[in-house]
Amino acid sequence: NAGVTQTPKFRILKIGQSMTLQCAQDMNHNYMYWYRQDPGMGLKLIYYSVGAGITDKGEVPNGYNVSRSTTEDFPLRLELAAPSQTSVYFCASSPTQDTQYFGPGTRLTVL
Amino acid sequence: AQSVAQPEDQVNVAEGNPLTVKCTYSVSGNPYLFWYVQYPNRGLQFLLKYITGDNLVKGSYGFEAEFNKSQTSFHLKKPSALVSDSALYFCAVRRDSNYQLIWGAGTKLIIKP
Numbered sequence: 001n002a003g004v005t006q007t008p009k010f011r012i013l014k015i016g017q018s019m020t021l022q023c024a025q026d027m028n029h030n031y032m033y034w035y036r037q038d039p040g041m042g043l044k045l046i047y048y049s050v051g052a053g054i055t056d057k058g059e060v061p062n063g064y065n066v067s068r069s070t071t072e073d074f075p076l077r078l079e080l081a082a083p084s085q086t087s088v089y090f091c092a093s094s095p096t097q098d099t100q101y102f103g104p105g106t107r108l109t110v111l
Numbered sequence: 112a113q114s115v116a117q118p119e120d121q122v123n124v125a126e127g128n129p130l131t132v133k134c135t136y137s138v139s140g141n142p143y144l145f146w147y148v149q150y151p152n153r154g155l156q157f158l159l160k161y162i163t164g165d166n167l168v169k170g171s172y173g174f175e176a177e178f179n180k181s182q183t184s185f186h187l188k189k190p191s192a193l194v195s196d197s198a199l200y201f202c203a204v205r206r207d208s209n210y211q212l213i214w215g216a217g218t219k220l221i222i223k224p
Contacts, residue, residue, distance in 0.1 A: 040120075040216060043203075045212070092155075098160060101157070
């Protein structure tokens with residue numbers, strides 16, 4: 001089982017560029033989440049989804065967009081990248097609202 | 112508002128000694144409490160959770176946590192620390208009616224041989 005996969009592992013963007021962080025899970029989980037992790041801080045929820053076609057904002061959604069067209073995939077779109085979006089991004093999935101399974105993360109730097 | 116506090120940025124323990132990583136929370140309603148571990152350059156891994164029932168919860172790798180409602184705490188413990196337990200530990204909480212987990216800032220656990 002691959003579990004939760006994320007691509008790319010690393011990326012450097014220039015200010016104003018856009019990109020999509022990919023996340024896929026092969027466990028048929030309904031719930032999926034995007035977090036960002038800043039140094040010395042806990043995880044902050046960006047967006048989440050409770051099933052295909054259903055998404056909702058988390059704590060820090062500004063500057064990001066998501067879609068969930070299939071159960072497996074939950075891409076995160078960054079439009080007009082800013083230095084404040086430099087962070088490590090984690091995708092997670094869950095069969096219920098409880099235990100979450102995390103991907104390995106994407107380290108993004110915006111210069 | 113929900114919140115989680117991990118009062119120690121870092122905990123240092125000698126191998127073989129017992130360890131405790133502290134977590135306190137504030138939430139209205141029934142709390143769902145979790146501990147996760149993060150090894151360097153890896154995603155978070157689930158350790159254990161408290162939903163209801165016995166206040167002492169046992170989890171992976173010999174870890175356990177005790178739910179204390181009166182002190183609103185959920186401290187992580189292990190009777191005998193291993194060097195391989197060195198990692199970043201996160202406590203998280205959510206209300207029973209809410210999807211979103213609120214995360215603590217993390218505690219770096221260092222086990223010295």
